[in-house]
Amino acid sequence: MSTREECAQNFPDDPTVPDSVALLRRIPPWHFHLDHNLAVRRPSSASFADGRDGDPMSVYRRDIIEAERGDVQRVMIGHEGYALATLTAGQVRSRSQTVFPAPLPDESSHAKVCGPKPDGVRRWFAKQAVWVTPPRCT
Amino acid sequence: MADAVSLGNAQYSLAEAAILSEPWLSTSTLPDELARPAVVTEAVQPPAPALRKVLIRKRGPHVSAEIQAGGPLPRSFLKSVEGVVELLSLPAGWNSYSAEPIAPQNAIAAIRLLAELLGPGTPAPVVVPTVRGGIQLEWHTNGIDIEIYIDSPEDIRFFAEEVGSGQTCEEPLAGHEHTLKLWVQRVSGK
Numbered sequence: 191m192s193t194r195e196e197c198a199q200n201f202p203d204d205p206t207v208p209d210s211v212a213l214l215r216r217i218p219p220w221h222f223h224l225d226h227n228l229a230v231r232r233p234s235s236a237s238f239a240d241g242r243d244g245d246p247m248s249v250y251r252r253d254i255i256e257a258e259r260g261d262v263q264r265v266m267i268g269h270e271g272y273a274l275a276t277l278t279a280g281q282v283r284s285r286s287q288t289v290f291p292a293p294l295p296d297e298s299s300h301a302k303v304c305g306p307k308p309d310g311v312r313r314w315f316a317k318q319a320v321w322v323t324p325p326r327c328t
Numbered sequence: 329m330a331d332a333v334s335l336g337n338a339q340y341s342l343a344e345a346a347i348l349s350e351p352w353l354s355t356s357t358l359p360d361e362l363a364r365p366a367v368v369t370e371a372v373q374p375p376a377p378a379l380r381k382v383l384i385r386k387r388g389p390h391v392s393a394e395i396q397a398g399g400p401l402p403r404s405f406l407k408s409v410e411g412v413v414e415l416l417s418l419p420a421g422w423n424s425y426s427a428e429p430i431a432p433q434n435a436i437a438a439i440r441l442l443a444e445l446l447g448p449g450t451p452a453p454v455v456v457p458t459v460r461g462g463i464q465l466e467w468h469t470n471g472i473d474i475e476i477y478i479d480s481p482e483d484i485r486f487f488a489e490e491v492g493s494g495q496t497c498e499e500p501l502a503g504h505e506h507t508l509k510l511w512v513q514r515v516s517g518k
Contacts, residue, residue: 216423216424216425218422218423218424220415220418220422220423220456220457221423221456221457223454223456223466223468224468225468226468226469226470227468227469227470227471227472227473227491228468234454234456234464234466235464235475236456236457236458236459236464237423239458239459239460240459241425241426241427241459242426242427242428242459242460245426248425269424272424309475309477309485309487309498310487310498313475313487
């Protein structure tokens with residue numbers, strides 16, 4: 191898990207990314223389910239974890255995609271059955287995360303969300319996330 | 329008399345899997361340490377028949393589980409175990425990012441825990457893989473949220489909440505087995 195200090199050093203927050211920016215996260219089919227208490231299909235808290243070896247969680251910036259006149263569905267290419275959820279930069283920052291732009295050769299909108307993600311933070315992300323591309327009914 | 333159930337890959341129903349996976353059981357390719365028997369602890373009185381043996385074996389892409397118990401097993405338990413076994417077929421990177429394959433020892437820990445928690449009438453939890461090879465068990469029903477985090481057999485935690493009142497409980501499993509069992513009973517409406 192990335193500490194705040196490690197994130198500040200290696201993945202510092204970019205203040206030029208407004209709090210209103212939507213951060214897109216692909217959700218695999220194993221990670222969404224019907225929450226009977228909320229009467230909605232929503233992602234599991236397991237969807238919002240850092241990667242292997244503590245690599246910070248990857249997201250895609252919607253503002254970059256739209257500035258390039260692109261379609262957010264481009265981040266879904268090759269991922270049949272996945273859904274796409276979004277949190278805002280302000281939401282993740284409110285839980286002690288940094289938003290660090292990390293463009294990839296094939297995806298300029300790629301960014302990292304760095305910070306400690308204990309169970310409670312991941313649960314909060316899962317309940318705050320909004321679908322951009324909801325899961326298909328099965 | 330012991331009941332034995334074998335569960336295989338997702339393309340089979342429970343009944344079919346019980347038949348089709350049996351020939352694989354004699355051709356284990358997993359190290360012995362992953363096919364060891366799992367013994368149910370006595371910390372919580374199990375509502376379902378006690379497990380006598382859990383064996384998970386893999387042959388190529390096929391994963392099967394053999395379970396022996398002291399009596400008939402609840403359907404929700406069988407459904408949940410099928411979900412756990414399916415996760416063992418996930419390759420590295422299964423979440424499109426950098427997720428690890430699910431560790432067999434975590435699957436065994438999940439099955440042991442399910443056997444302790446699920447009685448007749450208990451709804452099956454959602455079985456969820458985690459990025460670092462663990463398993464989450466989740467209930468979000470009857471006004472109760474429960475999430476159990478199995479990061480390793482030694483690191484199991486749970487969170488429970490009554491949605492209406494906001495009453496919450498967040499504890500490691502060790503030493504709090506009875507508390508978790510009571511929360512799961514509330515999911516069952518008991």
